[in-house]
Amino acid sequence: xxxxxxxxxxxxxxxxxxENHLSSDSESRFRNVMKxxxxxIIILRGPDFxxxxxxxxxxxxxxxxxxxxxxxxxxxxxxxxxxxxGPILAEVLQTGxxxxxxxxxxxxxxxxQPEQCYFNFVYQPLFEGTGEVSGIIVVATEVxxxxxxxxxxxxxxxxxxxxxxxxxxxxxxxxxxxFVISIANETMLKDLWRRDLNEVIxxxxxxxxxxxxxxxxxxxxxxVYSKGIVHRENEALAYVDGPGGLKEYYLDFQYAPxxxxxGSVSGIMVSVNDxxxxxxxxxxxxxxxxxxxxxxxxxxxATWDLNLETRDIIHSGRLASIFGYPESTVFTHLELxxxxxxxxxxxxxxxxxxxxxxxxxxxxxxxxVHPDNSVHWVRTQGKVLYKENHVPHRMLxxxxxxxxxxxxELALKTSxxxxxxxxxxxxxxxxxxxxxxxxxxxNQSVYDYSGLSPQQIRxxxxxxxxxxxxxxxxxxxxxxxxxxxxxxxxxxxxxxxDGVYRWQLSRAIPQRNPDGSIQMWVGTSTDIHxxxxxxxxxxxxxxxxxxxxxxxxxxLVRTNMELAQFAYVASHDLQEPLRKIQTFATRLxxxxxxxLTDKGRDYFERMQASSTRMQQLIxxxxxxxRANAVEKHFEKIDLNLLLGNVKEQLGDLIVQKNASVIxxxxxxxxxxxxxxxxxxxxxxxxxxxxxxxxTPPIIEVRTGRIAGALIPFETDPQIEYEFISVSDxxxxxxxxxxxxxxxxxxxxxxxxxxxxxxxxxAICKKIVDNHSGMxxxxxxxxxxxxxxxxLPVY
Numbered sequence: 074x075x076x077x078x079x080x081x082x083x084x085x086x087x088x089x090x091x092e093n094h095l096s097s098d099s100e101s102r103f104r105n106v107m108k109x110x111x112x113x114i115i116i117l118r119g120p121d122f123x124x125x126x127x128x129x130x131x132x133x134x135x136x137x138x139x140x141x142x143x144x145x146x147x148x149x150x151x152x153x154x155x156x157x158x159g160p161i162l163a164e165v166l167q168t169g170x171x172x173x174x175x176x177x178x179x180x181x182x183x184x185x186q187p188e189q190c191y192f193n194f195v196y197q198p199l200f201e202g203t204g205e206v207s208g209i210i211v212v213a214t215e216v217x218x219x220x221x222x223x224x225x226x227x228x229x230x231x232x233x234x235x236x237x238x239x240x241x242x243x244x245x246x247x248x249x250x251x252f253v254i255s256i257a258n259e260t261m262l263k264d265l266w267r268r269d270l271n272e273v274i275x276x277x278x279x280x281x282x283x284x285x286x287x288x289x290x291x292x293x294x295x296x297v298y299s300k301g302i303v304h305r306e307n308e309a310l311a312y313v314d315g316p317g318g319l320k321e322y323y324l325d326f327q328y329a330p331x332x333x334x335x336g337s338v339s340g341i342m343v344s345v346n347d348x349x350x351x352x353x354x355x356x357x358x359x360x361x362x363x364x365x366x367x368x369x370x371x372x373x374x375a376t377w378d379l380n381l382e383t384r385d386i387i388h389s390g391r392l393a394s395i396f397g398y399p400e401s402t403v404f405t406h407l408e409l410x411x412x413x414x415x416x417x418x419x420x421x422x423x424x425x426x427x428x429x430x431x432x433x434x435x436x437x438x439x440x441x442v443h444p445d446n447s448v449h450w451v452r453t454q455g456k457v458l459y460k461e462n463h464v465p466h467r468m469l470x471x472x473x474x475x476x477x478x479x480x481x482e483l484a485l486k487t488s489x490x491x492x493x494x495x496x497x498x499x500x501x502x503x504x505x506x507x508x509x510x511x512x513x514x515x516n517q518s519v520y521d522y523s524g525l526s527p528q529q530i531r532x533x534x535x536x537x538x539x540x541x542x543x544x545x546x547x548x549x550x551x552x553x554x555x556x557x558x559x560x561x562x563x564x565x566x567x568x569x570x571d572g573v574y575r576w577q578l579s580r581a582i583p584q585r586n587p588d589g590s591i592q593m594w595v596g597t598s599t600d601i602h603x604x605x606x607x608x609x610x611x612x613x614x615x616x617x618x619x620x621x622x623x624x625x626x627x628x629l630v631r632t633n634m635e636l637a638q639f640a641y642v643a644s645h646d647l648q649e650p651l652r653k654i655q656t657f658a659t660r661l662x663x664x665x666x667x668x669l670t671d672k673g674r675d676y677f678e679r680m681q682a683s684s685t686r687m688q689q690l691i692x693x694x695x696x697x698x699r700a701n702a703v704e705k706h707f708e709k710i711d712l713n714l715l716l717g718n719v720k721e722q723l724g725d726l727i728v729q730k731n732a733s734v735i736x737x738x739x740x741x742x743x744x745x746x747x748x749x750x751x752x753x754x755x756x757x758x759x760x761x762x763x764x765x766x767x768t769p770p771i772i773e774v775r776t777g778r779i780a781g782a783l784i785p786f787e788t789d790p791q792i793e794y795e796f797i798s799v800s801d802x803x804x805x806x807x808x809x810x811x812x813x814x815x816x817x818x819x820x821x822x823x824x825x826x827x828x829x830x831x832x833x834x835a836i837c838k839k840i841v842d843n844h845s846g847m848x849x850x851x852x853x854x855x856x857x858x859x860x861x862x863x864l865p866v867y
């Protein structure tokens with residue numbers, strides 16, 4: 074072989090870097106391994122990637138002959154591959170960094186037609202002795218079928234490492250029993266010892282290289298020196314320390330004693346040939362063979378080698394297991410043919426064999442019958458090797474069991490058939506799309522409804538049945554769903570075969586692979602025309618009814634305001650005659666008391682008491698009316714100030730009752746000030762009113778916070794509430810009347826027992842409602858009562 078110039082042209086008379094480091098025997102073995110390898114291997118040279126070597130598997134992969142590839146730029150023979158792998162090859166050649174590709178997608182022309190293929194490959198740079206990259210070795214395995222059928226196949230890793238520098242012959246002379254270094258040539262110094270002559274000359278060997286003491290060379294040197302016999306050894310492992318640390322060598326060496334005239338040994342002549350590269354290369358070849366074996370085992374590939382002249386076949390144990398036999402079983406070519414299913418033997422296998430003899434490429438998928446009569450699918454690939462004059466000589470190939478893939482394909486085909494049958498029987502529109510959004514299937518209902526043929530929809534697109542006013546939004550939403558992988562949902566109109574448009578609700582959901590990528594879209598369109606018209610009519614009626622309710626509500630608000638204004642004015646007007654009645658009754662009692670009988674005086678006192686109750690009722694009605702006022706002015710105020718005002722106003726009554734009022738520190742809140750003061754006034758007054766005889770009243774005002782889920786009302790459990798409670802030790806009440814006491818004019822006791830109008834607690838509830846709160850009452854007869862106000866915390 075010849076090396077290549079920078080332009081990629083061969084230079085006659087020179088040997089490339091690979092051959093510089095290979096013995097003829099190693100090269101022969103290397104080529105043999107390459108030729109028999111069931112993976113594609115090619116070596117490229119120069120920036121134009123001239124093809125130096127390409128094995129048959131590679132030629133089969135790219136569907137080219139040796140004449141079309143060898144000695145030519147790669148992309149002249151494979152122009153379609155340039156855009157896929159050209160930049161990668163250039164990067165590897167420039168940087169010297171290997172590139173590994175897994176399931177790499179590429180379009181190749183096979184049999185004149187472009188095919189989408191997938192490969193696992195390695196681009197390994199080849200280095201010259203100067204360290205420059207002169208070429209690339211490519212190891213490729215086609216995994217197209219595995220990728221397309223989504224079977225997890227283990228990658229085949231086949232790396233061949235490039236040999237580096239060739240060993241140089243080294244010599245040295247050691248004198249005396251201490252092995253003093255007297256002579257050392259340049260090769261020994263530079264390549265093995267990595268030292269200058271002045272660092273070693275005249276010094277003892279083991280002083281310069283103490284690491285050799287614990288290796289076998291010390292004993293061998295002593296034996297040669299003492300016994301005077303020559304010692305030769307090949308590929309001995311040695312570790313030599315020097316600049317850069319301890320280094321490993323494989324050496325062919327000879328220790329020869331140097332005799333004086335009297336026959337005594339005075340020194341030893343050392344001849345060393347560094348064969349490290351050769352040994353390492355052999356190990357790499359062995360590793361490559363092991364890796365190739367692991368790759369075929371891991372991918373469950375069987376290999377075979379058929380002599381086309383004698384029909385003798387050599388095969389791996391995996392092939393026997395593919396046919397249902399132990400791996401130790403050895404077959405003849407005829408026996409293998411007899412295991413092919415009778416329906417496939419002639420029509421598929423023998424036909425493929427004849428084509429292979431003509432084209433050089435062997436390929437088929439067929440059924441084989443196991444000893445238990447079970448049927449299995451196999452795939453065979455092979456390449457014909459020719460002798461001179463293009464006479465077929467051998468055929469190398471691989472075989473793989475593809476039963477699982479075939480069964481999966483059959484199951485998928487059966488499932489798809491069931492899906493289409495079911496979809497075509499549905500009145501609802503059913504359609505599917507590719508991951509890119511292109512719709513590729515419509516059920517029969519779509520064609521029946523639209524009156525279009527499948528060919529018309531394929532040629533002119535499905536959007537032709539969508540109403541023109543809906544198409545732009547349809548495209549926008551569909552594009553958004555495809556881009557983000559989200560569900561598609563849209564109401565639009567479809568044209569029926571009679572030209573009438575009807576409303577449809579279309580929905581599409583992405584179907585995903587295990588890795589989350591979208592595999593396809595499945596969509597449906599449902600006729601919602603009648604319900605759509607009904608909803609439109611209903612919305613029209615709702616809008617009309619809402620308008621009517623708005624008018625009625627405004628009228629009601631106006632009426633309520635007039636009633637509130639009337640109640641306020643009427644209450645003020647009612648108080649004027651009451652005051653006159655009270656005034657004149659008081660004067661009569663003072664001036665005419667002596668002229669009145671006891672019965673007349675009792676009548677006047679009753680009249681005065683009734684007018685006083687009437688006046689209190691009017692005051693309470695005014696307070697209730699103010700609590701219902703539409704206008705509510707909130708102010709932020711310290712509630713302790715409002716409670717202090719109430720205690721001050723009720724000071725005389727508190728002293729008279731000998732009562733105690735115990736208070737917590739109340740919060741600062743936004744409230745309607747006069748209403749909240751009225752709230753405290755009514756609750757404290759209520760506690761002072763309903764006291765037990767002979768028991769000093771104790772009134773406690775407490776506050777705190779509580780979760781909404783813990784209060785005895787239907788509330789949002791996430792909202793926190795602030796509570797204010799007013800408790801007393803008075804007469805209490807029966808719990809069954811807790812809701813009644815907050816109603817207007819509702820009393821639990823007679824007027825003779827406890828005075829009042831029955832409006833005070835109703836006013837309290839109205840005030841709490843105005844503050845978006847709730848009020849609760851807890852009582853027990855003879856024990857006391859507690860009123861709890863709950864206000865939301867904002």
